[in-house]
Amino acid sequence: MTFPTERDGTLPRRAALAKARQSRRPSRLGRQAGAADEPDYLVPQDTGFPALLRQTWQRAVDAPDLATSVDVLLTLAGHVPADIQLRALPVADETALKVLVGRSWRGDARSADRADGAGTAFLGEIGLDRSGRLAVRVPSKGPLGGEADLVDGVLRVPWSAEDLADYQVELALADDRWQASVADCRQYLLAAGSDGRRGLLENLTEAALRTAPFILYAGERQYTNFRDRNTLTGKTLRPGHPDCALSTLAAVPLELWSDSDVLLVVCLTLLVRSSGYGRIEEANGTQLTLDHVALLFERTRTAYNAADATLPPVPAPASHGVAALGELADALATRRRELMGTGTVQLYREIYGPLMHKIERVAGPVKDDAKQLEAALCARLREELPVMGDTLAELTADVESAPGWLAEPHGEFGTGLESLVYETVRAATAVFDADFAMSRGMRSLPALIEALRAEEFPKIAAWEIPHFFCCVVPSPESRRLFGGSASHLADTAWAISSRMQYNSWHFLVGNLPKVPEIAARDHFVPPAIPDIAYYSDQHHNGHVAAKVRFTVRSPQAVEVLGRKFNGFMDLRLLRCEGLPFDEQDLLAADRVSAFIARATSLAATLAAEGAHIEVASFDSQWHWDKIAA
Numbered sequence: 001m002t003f004p005t006e007r008d009g010t011l012p013r014r015a016a017l018a019k020a021r022q023s024r025r026p027s028r029l030g031r032q033a034g035a036a037d038e039p040d041y042l043v044p045q046d047t048g049f050p051a052l053l054r055q056t057w058q059r060a061v062d063a064p065d066l067a068t069s070v071d072v073l074l075t076l077a078g079h080v081p082a083d084i085q086l087r088a089l090p091v092a093d094e095t096a097l098k099v100l101v102g103r104s105w106r107g108d109a110r111s112a113d114r115a116d117g118a119g120t121a122f123l124g125e126i127g128l129d130r131s132g133r134l135a136v137r138v139p140s141k142g143p144l145g146g147e148a149d150l151v152d153g154v155l156r157v158p159w160s161a162e163d164l165a166d167y168q169v170e171l172a173l174a175d176d177r178w179q180a181s182v183a184d185c186r187q188y189l190l191a192a193g194s195d196g197r198r199g200l201l202e203n204l205t206e207a208a209l210r211t212a213p214f215i216l217y218a219g220e221r222q223y224t225n226f227r228d229r230n231t232l233t234g235k236t237l238r239p240g241h242p243d244c245a246l247s248t249l250a251a252v253p254l255e256l257w258s259d260s261d262v263l264l265v266v267c268l269t270l271l272v273r274s275s276g277y278g279r280i281e282e283a284n285g286t287q288l289t290l291d292h293v294a295l296l297f298e299r300t301r302t303a304y305n306a307a308d309a310t311l312p313p314v315p316a317p318a319s320h321g322v323a324a325l326g327e328l329a330d331a332l333a334t335r336r337r338e339l340m341g342t343g344t345v346q347l348y349r350e351i352y353g354p355l356m357h358k359i360e361r362v363a364g365p366v367k368d369d370a371k372q373l374e375a376a377l378c379a380r381l382r383e384e385l386p387v388m389g390d391t392l393a394e395l396t397a398d399v400e401s402a403p404g405w406l407a408e409p410h411g412e413f414g415t416g417l418e419s420l421v422y423e424t425v426r427a428a429t430a431v432f433d434a435d436f437a438m439s440r441g442m443r444s445l446p447a448l449i450e451a452l453r454a455e456e457f458p459k460i461a462a463w464e465i466p467h468f469f470c471c472v473v474p475s476p477e478s479r480r481l482f483g484g485s486a487s488h489l490a491d492t493a494w495a496i497s498s499r500m501q502y503n504s505w506h507f508l509v510g511n512l513p514k515v516p517e518i519a520a521r522d523h524f525v526p527p528a529i530p531d532i533a534y535y536s537d538q539h540h541n542g543h544v545a546a547k548v549r550f551t552v553r554s555p556q557a558v559e560v561l562g563r564k565f566n567g568f569m570d571l572r573l574l575r576c577e578g579l580p581f582d583e584q585d586l587l588a589a590d591r592v593s594a595f596i597a598r599a600t601s602l603a604a605t606l607a608a609e610g611a612h613i614e615v616a617s618f619d620s621q622w623h624w625d626k627i628a629a
Contacts, residue, residue: 024494025620026491026620026624027040027488040488041488041545047537047544048538052076054151057128057151060128061155069155074086074103076354076355083105084352085134086103088133088217088286089287090219090287092140093134096167099167105295119160119161120160121164122158122163124157124158133285178219185265185290186262189254201247205232208244210277211225213227214226215285215356216283216285217287218267219263220260226356230243231244235522246264246265249261267288268288270329271293271296273326273333274330275332276333281356282296282358282360283296285355286357293325297329297332301328304362314328314332340528340529346587347362348529348531349361350534351531351533363586369582369585370584374391375391377588378390380426387399392595399602403602404606406420407612413617414614415603417599417600417615421599425571426473429474432589434573434574434575435477435478435575436473439572440501441600442469443466445604445613446607446613446614448604449607463505463508465498467505469501470498470504471497472496473493474493486627487628489627490627495545496542497623499542503570511563511566526565526567527555528567530554530593531552532580532586537549548574548576549576549580550578552586553570554594556593556597560601561608571589
């Protein structure tokens with residue numbers, strides 16, 4: 001295959017149009033695209049997030065008591081930590097759960113021994129809405145069926161006179177905290193002035209545009225850039241759209257901002273100050289209040305202080321006020337850069353797919369489990385590649401000492417770089433007991449180098465998804481997941497590859513100067529730390545179809561002409577069932593990913609010196625030949 005690049009010239013227009021009309025699905029190669037009467041593979045109805053919500057609700061209904069029902073709802077039947085859902089609740093609902101079942105994220109809940117139905121003074125309700133959040137009918141609310149989009153019915157919850165009295169006291173205290181938080185935030189925005197507020201709104205609009213989907217709450221209001229209920233700039237709403245909550249505030253006097261909008265702007269600003277746009281996702285699915293920001297910051301502060309005892313500890317804030325939390329946010333941002341700069345501390349994120357919630361972690365030391373995985377992988381690579389060493393560091397040093405073979409044919413591939421990518425991914429599939437492993441990158445390093453030298457950034461922004469590749473290698477046993485069909489497995493692998501090519505396209509320009517063409521093009525901030533994900537087969541249609549349940553992702557930077565491209569490539573491991581990956585898996589996978597990234601940087605150096613390194617493999621035909629043929 002000769003891949004059409006800017007360097008090689010493009011296909012004649014007629015041939016290019018004819019090729020574009022053909023299906024790229026491996027099982028349909030050479031046939032007209034879109035000609036099938038129905039989808040080849042129908043996704044079962046009992047999959048994805050709606051199915052999880054139905055299963056969760058049924059388990060809650062079948063639970064023996066109210067406390068157990070609430071625990072099932074809070075954890076979505078064991079799929080997420082209860083803490084996330086507890087922090088999603090508005091003040092009244094949060095207070096009700098504290099009084100009725102003794103559950104509170106603050107850790108100050110009372111014992112909830114109660115006799116259901118004894119002396120009922122008010123009959124409340126608990127339901128589950130279609131975003132996965134609990135809904136509670138408290139004395140000030142009408143029936144939930146008229147206010148919330150519920151998964152099914154409601155659980156009837158009797159309140160005693162004692163419950164009502166306790167609720168009244170607790171609610172007054174909680175309301176006072178909330179109102180004080182709002183007042184503090186308003187004062188901060190007032191002091192910022194109209195120009196300062198405009199700057200905050202512009203920065204947060206850019207954050208919403210360049211960040212993965214999130215759903216946030218402030219009081220009863222939901223703010224999201226996700227799917228059809230968008231209220232913030234994202235894939236659906238353009239910047240300046242009248243439906244975007246941030247855009248509509250730009251010309252509105254502060255006095256007319258709702259309390260929820262005030263909390264949204266100030267709390268998001270604090271989160272971004274502490275770690276850039278990515279910190280927003282660590283609040284995903286929760287309420288935006290100063291207390292919640294303070295909790296997130298305290299967990300982060302504690303983790304950072306424990307990560308490196310040679311650094312002076314980051315002090316606790318004097319209060320939960322905006323000024324004190326702002327100082328702490330700046331201190332956390334500085335400490336985060338210091339930790340990542342040492343090379344001895346590994347940060348990563350846990351991702352809970354049903355709520356898209358992320359938690360930043362500091363990894364512990366590499367243990368025997370990770371070392372054994374690395375040793376097994378190195379043994380496989382020594383058999384297939386011209387490299388020597390017992391560790392990935394030694395293999396990397398060996399490649400660095402004589403990288404020329406990366407630009408020469410090797411085995412069945414046109415370049416050693418392609419061979420290294422494939423053999424490393426293949427070894428990772430086996431060693432990590434993954435159903436799929438994959439790694440992505442750019443097809444033509446010479447084309448990228450040529451454009452960078454000429455500073456043709458608009459040209460790079462105009463490149464499309466075929467300028468990138470992703471090598472996907474399933475395990476021999478993974479066919480069982482797709483009805484035993486080799487063609488279904490090949491089609492799934494190619495669907496995964498296509499999506500990963502899109503990710504490369506999506507991240508690349510985030511590393512370039514923000515000329516108008518770059519700023520106008522859809523892109524996310526490139527990822528810089530690895531992550532472990534649980535139950536990702538919920539929202540993304542492709543994830544549901546490909547059964548993407550448990551994953552490890554390790555993005556890596558690649559250096560091209562002295563320019564660092566964050567998220568240029570990654571290694572991903574995928575399990576469709578069974579046990580999730582753990583921290584030791586992640587630490588080992590991160591070293592594997594770094595090995596491929598370093599080889600890619602060396603290949604870029606060779607290309608800059610004149611070597612013609614084009615990745616011609618890993619297209620749909622290649623995936624068909626490798627998997628189905």
